[in-house]
Amino acid sequence: MNEESLAGLLWAETDAAPPSRVDLDRVVHDGRRRRRRRALVGPVAAALTIALVTLGATLVTVGDPPQGVDPDFAAPTAFDPLQLRLAVGWRPPALDAGVLYVGPDRQELSYTDSIERAPVVTVTMYAAGRTPSQLDSPTFEARAADPVHRAPARWYVTRGRTDALAWKWARDAWAVVAYTRVADPAGDRATLRRIANSVGTNLDESVRPPYIVDSLPGGARLVDVMFGTYESVGYQATYRFDDDLGGEIQVQVGPPGNDPSPDRLMGDRPARVDVTPTSYQVRVYQPAYRVQVLVRGLAIPPRVPAEAANAIALSVRTERSPTMVD
Numbered sequence: 001m002n003e004e005s006l007a008g009l010l011w012a013e014t015d016a017a018p019p020s021r022v023d024l025d026r027v028v029h030d031g032r033r034r035r036r037r038r039a040l041v042g043p044v045a046a047a048l049t050i051a052l053v054t055l056g057a058t059l060v061t062v063g064d065p066p067q068g069v070d071p072d073f074a075a076p077t078a079f080d081p082l083q084l085r086l087a088v089g090w091r092p093p094a095l096d097a098g099v100l101y102v103g104p105d106r107q108e109l110s111y112t113d114s115i116e117r118a119p120v121v122t123v124t125m126y127a128a129g130r131t132p133s134q135l136d137s138p139t140f141e142a143r144a145a146d147p148v149h150r151a152p153a154r155w156y157v158t159r160g161r162t163d164a165l166a167w168k169w170a171r172d173a174w175a176v177v178a179y180t181r182v183a184d185p186a187g188d189r190a191t192l193r194r195i196a197n198s199v200g201t202n203l204d205e206s207v208r209p210p211y212i213v214d215s216l217p218g219g220a221r222l223v224d225v226m227f228g229t230y231e232s233v234g235y236q237a238t239y240r241f242d243d244d245l246g247g248e249i250q251v252q253v254g255p256p257g258n259d260p261s262p263d264r265l266m267g268d269r270p271a272r273v274d275v276t277p278t279s280y281q282v283r284v285y286q287p288a289y290r291v292q293v294l295v296r297g298l299a300i301p302p303r304v305p306a307e308a309a310n311a312i313a314l315s316v317r318t319e320r321s322p323t324m325v326d
Helices: 024-032 043-054 189-198 306-315
Strands: 097-102 106-112 120-126 140-148 151-158 161-170 173-180 220-228 235-241 244-254 264-266 269-276 279-285 290-296
Touching: 140 161, 140 189, 161 189, 173 189, 244 306, 264 306, 269 306, 279 306, 290 306
Parallel strands: none
Antiparallel strands: 097 106, 097 220, 106 120, 120 173, 140 151, 151 161, 161 173, 220 235, 235 244, 244 290, 264 269, 269 279, 279 290
């Protein structure tokens, strides 16, 4: 995830599908009001410690970098949104506010701080055959780098500034560390490599989203989740139907932001409904957070009727402090 890596989490107002990128500054700012600074605990902390101890040190070379050796295993073609494989063992200590995204094409951890224009670390692990997002930009240039974890690696450079380090975590898939908003106009290759050397890609932990969503219609399949790794109300989940490629349910939980005023009661809670020809959006305002359910689709009648969307919104609840994994 680059600087835009969290834009879909912030309550889209149109019926065009939001990008799968997020405003990390906004998420961190909203979450920090409700959190205590805390370290990751349990299996994740143990896994990260193992990563720090076992992962190799930077190779020092003279002349052209060595090529590295392709890993001898294949990556999955898609990730399970409730199964975490990615771990980051080290990042600059001040960047302790994290956001986790797990979807079919990638797993991503981003870290920053609440100070304005703080640096951003983004570690992305791609599924087989997926192209790192940096290569979508014509301004990026790939340059040879010393291997990471003995695997082929390359720097991503923009106008002389090194923004990212990529390496093959599997023989058919890449991982990328991006470090942006750094003071040095040339970038910070030492920090990029230190982060990359701490990354583990073989965790097997169950993701525990901070909110429970009930009343989903039959056939709705979880596609991706995104939420803060600290005590925060920021959360997003997307559901789709295998037999209705145009249908989608997006559930978002967070502070109200610049919402329009409620226009009705739903149950005993203030609510608002907005309808377009291809979408139905309902917001329900609980005491500590706002739930938004956005249903999209072209089917007539809608695959998810208004009553079902309202029931989903009223069903969302939390029974514990948000944590990343079991």
